[in-house]
Amino acid sequence: xxxxxxxxxxxxxxxxxxxxxxxxxxxxxxxxxxxxxxxxxxxxxxxxxxxxxxxxxxxxxxxxxxxxxxxxxxxxxxxxxxxxxxxxxxxxxxxxxxxxxxxxxxxxxxxxxxxxxxxxxxxxxxxxxxxxxxxxxxxxxxxxxxxxxxxxxxxxxxxxxxxxxxxxxxxxxxxxxxxxxxxxxxxxxxxxxxxxxxxxxxxxxxxxxxxxxxxxxxxxxxxxxxxxxxxxxxxxxxxxxxxxxxxxxxxxxxxxxxxxxxxxxxxxxxxxxxxxxxxxxxxxxxxxxxxxxxxxxxxx
Numbered sequence: 349x350x351x352x353x354x355x356x357x358x359x360x361x362x363x364x365x366x367x368x369x370x371x372x373x374x375x376x377x378x379x380x381x382x383x384x385x386x387x388x389x390x391x392x393x394x395x396x397x398x399x400x401x402x403x404x405x406x407x408x409x410x411x412x413x414x415x416x417x418x419x420x421x422x423x424x425x426x427x428x429x430x431x432x433x434x435x436x437x438x439x440x441x442x443x444x445x446x447x448x449x450x451x452x453x454x455x456x457x458x459x460x461x462x463x464x465x466x467x468x469x470x471x472x473x474x475x476x477x478x479x480x481x482x483x484x485x486x487x488x489x490x491x492x493x494x495x496x497x498x499x500x501x502x503x504x505x506x507x508x509x510x511x512x513x514x515x516x517x518x519x520x521x522x523x524x525x526x527x528x529x530x531x532x533x534x535x536x537x538x539x540x541x542x543x544x545x546x547x548x549x550x551x552x553x554x555x556x557x558x559x560x561x562x563x564x565x566x567x568x569x570x571x572x573x574x575x576x577x578x579x580x581x582x583x584x585x586x587x588x589x590x591x592x593x594x595x596x597x598x599x600x601x602x603x604x605x606x607x608x609x610x611x612x613x614x615x616x617x618x619x620x621x622x623x624x625x626x627x628x629x630x631x632x633x634x635x636x637x638x639x640x641x642x643x644x645x646x647x648x
Contacts, residue, residue, distance in 0.1 A: 354609035357506070359499040359604070360393025360516075361467050362411040364418050367449035367594060369636055373459050381528050383453060386637040389422040390447055392436060392492035392516050393499075394431075395595045395638055399602025400490070405609050407602075410482055410502055412437035412495050414466070419444050424535040428483030429642065434482060436498050445607055449594060451636065456590035466523060467494040476487040479505035488609035490601055492516040493527055503530035505522050512613035515560075516601040528558040532613055535564040535601055548573055552580060562618055566597065568609040572622055574613045582618045595638040596629050603628040 369383035389398075394409055403406040407575040409426065413419050413435045422614060426433045447462035479501035483489060491499040491513065503513045506591035507530055515531040517524060517540055526541075527535060534555045542554050547566040551573040565573045569590075571582040579642060601627035611617070632641040 353406075354400075354488070355390060355486045355607045355619035356397065356400040356405045356488050356492045356605045357410065357486040357601070358393040358397040358400070358410045358492075358605070359495065359502040360396075360490075361464065361494035362394045362409065362413055362422060362444065363390040363462060363464075364388075364421060364444050365390030365638065366441060366446065367451060367458075367637060369451050369453055369592075371453055371574050373450050382437055385638055387421070388637065388639050389425045390595070390638065391445075391494070392518060392598045392601065393476055393490060393494070394426070395598030396492065396516065396602035396605060397431045397598065398426070398630065398638070398642070399599040399632075400606040400609070403555060403603050403606035403646060405488075406432075406564045408432040408434060408482070408486075410434045410436050410498055412440055413444055413497065414440040414442060415581070416443050416566065418446070421574045425639075426587045429639075430464040436482075437495070445488065451519065451592050451594055451638050453609060456592045456633070458592070460594075464494065468549060473497040473501055477501060480509070481510060486511050488605045488610070489513045489533065489610075490578060490605040491523055491527065491531075492601075493518065493521055493524070496523055496527065496579070500526060503527070506530075509530075510537065512608050514601060514605050514608065518597070525558055528560055530553065531560050531561045533564065533604070533608070534560045534606065535566065538567045540565070549580065562615055563624065566600065572626070574619055574622065575617070581619050583622045583626070584631055585626045588633050590633045590637045597632055598638075599629045599641075600630045620643040
């Protein structure tokens with residue numbers, strides 16, 4: 349089947365990311381020199397939308413954002429990345445949520461401080477919010493578990509329209525089951541566990557038991573685990589020289605959403621779609637920050 353014109357709608361968190369490349373993370377009362385830095389819009393759904401657009405999808409981001417000068421920076425950055433920003437909730441006050449990030453030069457590992465709990469405890473869905481209109485014409489939806497007063501209606505409208513929904517579940521939240529109820533493909537890291545803990549295999553089984561069509565556990569540079577029904581498959585991840593891991597998971601989710609948007613959700617093909625998305629991630633890992641990789645050639 350030939351690919352359709354892909355259109356990915358993402359719903360979730362938007363932040364301002366301020367990141368520095370350092371030789372090491374300083375201890376208390378110690379200053380270190382930054383070797384490089386960047387300033388850009390961030391958040392899982394936001395970076396996912398940027399990745400989907402880079403892969404060739406039309407991309408829309410539905411989020412909550414205050415009226416503030418720093419929000420103009422977000423708007424300009426996303427416009428440069430080809431993402432259509434739809435602020436469905438302008439009620440937050442003060443500056444947009446801001447993440448402070450340090451990336452260690454030798455390993456590419458990052459340390460992040462971000463007030464994301466403000467996007468977990470959320471108000472009611474706005475009275476004029478038309479989720480069906482926002483997903484009209486979309487061929488895939490990606491939600492990240494934040495701003496659920498927007499994301500859950502978006503996912504519900506997508507499911508009703510037969511549009512596949514991908515959930516980026518970075519951590520378990522009190523309402524995770526509500527998100528899984530409107531999700532087709534749940535992608536979590538091996539840090540994700542349900543209350544009581546458990547192995548990655550136990551996490552996969554628990555995700556499937558909650559109704560998703562497919563569950564995926566990513567394991568950094570190790571193979572991804574994919575469960576459909578009771579069958580578990582390993583998807584290899586190509587080795588890569590890592591410069592920066594920031595946003596790598598977000599890129600995976602955005603690239604996967606693009607792939608599903610272009611070709612549809614085929615559970616038999618899902619491992620191949622994930623392998624392709626992992627090759628997009630490999631490109632992003634070779635550069636510092638969440639934007640420099642957009643200038644690199646992507647896998648076909």
